[in-house]
Amino acid sequence: MSRFFQLVRRDLMLAFRQGSTVTLSLSFFVIVVVLFPLGVGPELSILARIGPGVLWVAALLACLLTLDRMFQADFEDGALDLLMIGPLPVEILVLAKVMAHWLTSILPLIIVAPVLALSLNIPAEGILTITFVLLIGTPALSLIGAVGAALTVGMRRGGVLLSLLVLPLYIPVLIFGVAAVDAAIAQLAVAPHLLLLGGVSLGALVVGPLAAAAGLRLSLS
Amino acid sequence: MAIDLHKYANPKRFLSIISVIYPWSVWLTVILLIAGLYMGLFVAPPDYQQGDTVRIMFVHVPAAWMALMIYTIMAVSSAVGLIWKHPVADLTAKAAAPIGAAFTFLALVTGSLWGQPMWGTFWVWDARLTSMLILLFLYLGYMAIWESFDDSAKAAKAAAILALVGVINIPVIRFSVDWWNTLHQPASVATMSGPKIHSSILIPLLIMGLAYTAFFVMVLIIRVRTEILQRRLRVMQISELREQ
Helix, strand or coil, X not given: XXXXXXXXXXXXXXXXXXXXXXXXXXXXXXXXXXXXXHHHCCCHHHHHHHHHHHHHHHHHHHHHHHHCHHHXXXXXXXXXXXXXXXXXXXXXHHHHHHHHHHHHHCHHXXXXXXXXXXXXXXXXXXXXXXXXXXXXXXHHHHHHHHHHHHHXXXXXXXXXXXXXXXXXXXXXXXXXXXXXXXXXXXXXXXXXXXXXXXXXXXXXXXXXXXXXXXXXHHHHC | CXXXXXXXXXHHHHHHHHHHHHHHHHHHHHHHHHHHHHHHHHXXXXXXXXXXXXXXXXXXXXXXXXXXXXXXXXXXXXXXXXXXXXXXXXXXHHHHHHHHHHHHHHHHHHHHHHHHHHHCCCCCCCHHHHHHHHHHHHHHHHHHHHHCCCCHHHHHHHHHHHHHHHHHHHHHHHHHHHHHHHHXXXXXXXXXXXXXXXXXXXXXXXXXXXXXXXXXXXXXXXXXXXXXXXXXXXXXHHHHXXXX
């Protein structure tokens, strides 16, 4: 367990000392969201209607942006080989990497999401829900993404392939996530959507590390 | 049972078996396709609402069946390849993918051709259409990962992992898309399920389904055989180079 947290701490430290990762995905997220009013027009009613979807799609893309670095940096300097032969099971290693990825490139998005939601004219009921829903749903993005990242590690032009592999698998998260916010805005029951979203995240928690570990063993063999 | 299956995993024995099946599959494809198309296009009565447009269904519905069936076959043979490390199972999965993608594409195209006169638009964000489109992307991703490894043994494993993750996800995607669709729009497209199917329509439909299956077996055999022979050729070329 302490090894697990050591690994997470190491990754967090690397991310913060290099500095660019967090700000990069954060500014990407903000820019994508800002592009939508420019593209669709400034009408507040339209923005409020599409707002939850825009925030979710931007979060998916921002997640994808940093996903290919999840294992790639460690693969390039050889640290990944050492970690794989180390005492930590590969599945747990994947879990640590996923946690670090989520903390560095998704948690910041969730923190600024309420402000962006406000600018998109999403009603107050929706803003609280969208933060909560992002917290429940986004771990699934990192977990499913880890499978794609593990399969494409060490590949030339892996990033493009990664998006083709991973985005179709993200669709349930997107749908349930947006549905929950829409339900909150319409004053309907939010719980069923949250439960389903939680189910997807928990399912990804089981399948993701197993498949990603298999992918890593394969990519490094 | 298990021993029997292992016996067929030998590429040489596999080749001799499929060369027996192959001519049968060709004849079955030809006969069933002619029979099915004739019954579907000429014998079956036009629908009282949709007129002759309903005949697109005889091409469309079996293609959608095949798209799902082939992904299942692909996932099963990927699992077999991953667990027992049978090269033939990997090759079968690889060979099946483009055929499945082609059927998915066919289902989408014929569906939108049918949608234009019926719904007045080529594309509707209906749950079924959307999940078929996603299935097409799953197929494309699977095919892309085969292409992106130099080492074919590695590619087989990576593709198998992807196919299995995909097959776990397909029910979730299907369910979520249904959920999404019922939330965003009322059942305006319920006409798609149509009136109850009469046997004059059902029989040609089933024949077309069998014809597609026979066609799939035929093309699969050609593709798997090509793969095996290609690998053999490569081994021979490499050993020839070594001798020089």
